[in-house]
Amino acid sequence: MRRAKVAYAGAIHGAVEKDGRLQLNDGRIVEEQAVVWLPPFEPKTVFALGLNYADHAAELSFKAPEEPLVFLKGPNTFIGHRGQTRRPADVEYMHYECELAVVIGRPARNVKREEAYEYVSGYTIANDYAIRDYLENYYRPNLRVKNRDTCTPIGPWFVDKKDIPDPMNLSLKTYVNGEVTQEGNTKDMVFDIPYLIEYLSSFMTLNEGDVILTGTPKGSVDTKVGDEVITEIEGIGRLINTIVGDDLFGIGPVPQEEASKQTT
Known part of the structure; x- marks a missing residue:
């Protein structure tokens, strides 16, 4: 369902x-x-994977990590289907990332990989935008890059686990203004879903409503104000999103009449 x-x-x-x-x-x-x-549910703790597709790592001139590169995302990043994502006027490169989002269904601690799917409730799509201007290295890549308000559309559907028999063989596509710009398959993850659940639960408890964003394949393209971006995952749906400018968020140059008041 x-x-x-x-x-x-x-x-x-x-x-x-x-x-x-x-x-x-x-x-x-x-x-x-x-x-x-x-958003189809309220995300709790959200774990995001960096460089979890080798081709995307190479695209960024990095090697695929030998251990999962994980960071956390704050709640203000998430918006729903057909939402608007702000592109700050002062950034040079902001790209989408089509990602399979894995939703945890019950507390998980010290889970073995062969039992990992027992702790999954379902899946959705995330488009985890990155502001590439601030990407530095493995150790400082992600706070200003990945934790921007409105920069992670999620949805539109939450799909029950039973309706996705093999989450490790799903095609992913991204379209910008109707043109396919990214294609991949979840089978190409460096660290698969069972590995990630085993890894994370080995040192902390995963709880119901926690989410694992599993990374994106190659095909990152800069997006501009006005672009319509569709991220699509086989069996889950199509997540539509529009890039907008600072003006829609009340951010921008001070109007001339206000500037004159401030200088008198």
Whole structure:
């Protein structure tokens, strides 16, 4: 089953897909364009993998890591399907990253890889934008690069684990303004899902609602204000997002009349 969370008619609803439309939990059927899409669940601790596809590591002139390169993401980074992501005016290179997001379904501690999927509740899509200007090295790559407000669209669907029989063989694609710019497959991860669950749970407890963002393949392209970016994963769906400028966030040059007031 594919489930979503949306805002409609002044309230927040759970919803499921029904014949190309949405059926709200109260039974109403509405068009997908009539709602505001929210992240399909509330992410708790979010673990993001850096350089988990060897071809993407090479694209950034790095070697694939010998141990998972993991960092955490704050809650303000997440927005829903059809949301707007801010590109700061002073950055030179900001690219998307289509990623399979693995959602933990129950507490996990010291899990063995052969039992790892027992702790997964389902999957969704994440588009984890990176501001490349601040990428330095293995040790300082990710706070200003990866923890920007609005820079991680997620959704549109949460898909139950049982509906994705082999998450380690899913095609990934990204489209910018309708053109395919990134293609890959989850089978090419350096560290697969069972390994990551075993690794993380070996030194900390994973809890229900925690999320593992599993990295992205090669094909990173700079995005500009006005671009529509679609990240797609086989069996899960298509996550649509638009790049917008500072002005929509109330950030920009001080209007001339205000500037004159400040100097008098």
